[in-house]
Amino acid sequence: MDEIKFNVQVSNDTPHYTVTICKEQKRLTASCTCESGGLDTLCKHRLSILAGKAKWVISNNTAEVKRVLSWAASTGVGDAIVRMVRAQKRLKDTEQELIKATHNREEAEQEAITSRQELIQALSASTE
Numbered sequence: 001m002d003e004i005k006f007n008v009q010v011s012n013d014t015p016h017y018t019v020t021i022c023k024e025q026k027r028l029t030a031s032c033t034c035e036s037g038g039l040d041t042l043c044k045h046r047l048s049i050l051a052g053k054a055k056w057v058i059s060n061n062t063a064e065v066k067r068v069l070s071w072a073a074s075t076g077v078g079d080a081i082v083r084m085v086r087a088q089k090r091l092k093d094t095e096q097e098l099i100k101a102t103h104n105r106e107e108a109e110q111e112a113i114t115s116r117q118e119l120i121q122a123l124s125a126s127t128e
């Protein structure tokens, strides 16, 4: 069994946690000491390291993140992360489009109301 521990801290005003990545043959596990570090949720600390990012690592083994990345690639975890990150980006983009579309709809609605009023006015003006 191979194991690497990283101390991570997102910013100076947040506590630091320990992320532990274990590889046992084709099985990769990741745990974290933060409050959402259980198995059923995937905290940002673990996700960041599994995705090969060392930006939050405060222990002096940032180079080891590359090793985790190769573990992820050899176990199928890497592909799953790529898919998830892609899906999350798509969700974010779609939410932005939705906000824009909602705004456009409101504008179109207002334009429809205004132009209808203008038409009614034009009709009544033309009968005199």
Ligand SMILES: [Zn+2]
Pocket: 017, 032, 033, 034, 035, 036, 037, 043, 044, 045, 046
């Ligand atoms: Zn965590």
